[in-house]
Amino acid sequence: MVEVRDLRREYVVHRRTGRFRRERTVRAAVDGLSFTIGAGESVGLIGANGAGKSTTIKLLTGILVPTAGTVRTCGLEPVRRRRDLARRVGVVFGQRSQLWWDLPLADSFRLLGAIHRLGPAAVTARTAELVERLDLADFLTTPVRQLSLGQRMRGEVAAALLHSPQLLLLDEPTIGLDVLSGERLRVFLREQRTEHGTTLLLTTHDMHDVQRLCERVLVVDRGRLAYGGDLAGLVRRVGARRVLVVDLDGPAPELRGVPGTELLAVEAGGARQRLALAEGASAAQVLAAVTARAPVRDLAVEEPDVEDVVRRLYLGAGQGGT
Numbered sequence: 001m002v003e004v005r006d007l008r009r010e011y012v013v014h015r016r017t018g019r020f021r022r023e024r025t026v027r028a029a030v031d032g033l034s035f036t037i038g039a040g041e042s043v044g045l046i047g048a049n050g051a052g053k054s055t056t057i058k059l060l061t062g063i064l065v066p067t068a069g070t071v072r073t074c075g076l077e078p079v080r081r082r083r084d085l086a087r088r089v090g091v092v093f094g095q096r097s098q099l100w101w102d103l104p105l106a107d108s109f110r111l112l113g114a115i116h117r118l119g120p121a122a123v124t125a126r127t128a129e130l131v132e133r134l135d136l137a138d139f140l141t142t143p144v145r146q147l148s149l150g151q152r153m154r155g156e157v158a159a160a161l162l163h164s165p166q167l168l169l170l171d172e173p174t175i176g177l178d179v180l181s182g183e184r185l186r187v188f189l190r191e192q193r194t195e196h197g198t199t200l201l202l203t204t205h206d207m208h209d210v211q212r213l214c215e216r217v218l219v220v221d222r223g224r225l226a227y228g229g230d231l232a233g234l235v236r237r238v239g240a241r242r243v244l245v246v247d248l249d250g251p252a253p254e255l256r257g258v259p260g261t262e263l264l265a266v267e268a269g270g271a272r273q274r275l276a277l278a279e280g281a282s283a284a285q286v287l288a289a290v291t292a293r294a295p296v297r298d299l300a301v302e303e304p305d306v307e308d309v310v311r312r313l314y315l316g317a318g319q320g321g322t
């Protein structure tokens with residue numbers, strides 16, 4: 001579905017170095033990237049800010065021209081076959097809307113149906129399915145600019161899927177969404193994949209996206225592939241730890257030395273403390289040990305954060321792994 005070989009994309013940056021002087025520098029945002037994604041797979045492209053994820057997605061869709069290397073998306077060369085590719089691929093950019101700002105979603109869907117030459121009956125049937133599954137009925141006739149972020153994102157995803165593409169590319173699909181909206185979108189995307197066999201490739205900084213949606217992750221570091229494999233393997237490699245956030249009844253002594261944990265942070269005078277859980281640590285035993293020391297009001301377990309996982313991966317990479 002996606003084949004990338006030795007892909008490179010440079011940007012030319014001009015910097016003022018004096019009153020009349022400008023320095024021209026060439027920077028590679030994608031620097032020798034190779035990977036393949038099979039039909040029906042669900043893959044997360046992750047990495048720190050500026051690692052080259054969005055540039056990669058743009059190269060896959062033909063928005064950007066590679067400086068070197070090859071890309072095949074759905075068997076096509078994206079830049080030369082952009083129009084054919086548009087029929088097979090759906091794209092969602094979380095930070096940018098692809099909808100007509102002044103039109104309601106219903107009109108956007110009709111226009112997109114015409115662009116994709118779907119035929120009125122097909123547009124009606126597919127719209128009905130997406131409206132039901134993404135719960136769009138309440139705001140289908142509201143202009144897009146009046147929608148909340150969560151409503152708009154559901155609209156964006158519906159628009160990208162209207163023509164039932166084989167491949168859906170999502171750049172930060174859940175950015176800025178509240179917990180519930182993010183989760184609903186993930187459930188929907190999983191269903192799309194199971195029901196229609198849609199291949200998913202998404203960039204994200206959200207560990208929940210990776211955990212719930214991606215069977216494989218590609219970690220990009222400064223335009224290069226730093227890891228390709230499943231999330232469990234990545235977490236094992238970097239030793240990323242879940243974090244137990246404990247809210248106590250009031251300021252309390254530091255919870256140091258609780259077996260199976262490491263104290264990471266003490267906030268609000270000790271009323272909130274963050275403990276990293278060692279791999280294999282029993283949350284129940286840890287909780288019992290914490291409760292024996294101070295009355296617990298509330299607690300939550302946070303999954304490792306993507307940035308943290310990536311940072312630890314680089315630290316590890318410097319010591320001989322990748």
Ligand SMILES: Nc1ncnc2c1ncn2[C@@H]1O[C@H](COP(=O)(O)OP(=O)(O)OP(=O)(O)O)[C@@H](O)[C@H]1O
Pocket residue numbers: 011012013028029047048049050051052053054055056
């Ligand atoms: N149009 C551009 N001109 C010059 N440099 C650019 C341009 N677009 C991106 N870059 C640079 O290329 C590198 C990769 O950018 P890219 O947007 O692909 O990263 P990213 O992994 O998607 O980051 P983020 O997680 O912050 O979205 C960065 O150093 C960025 O500054």
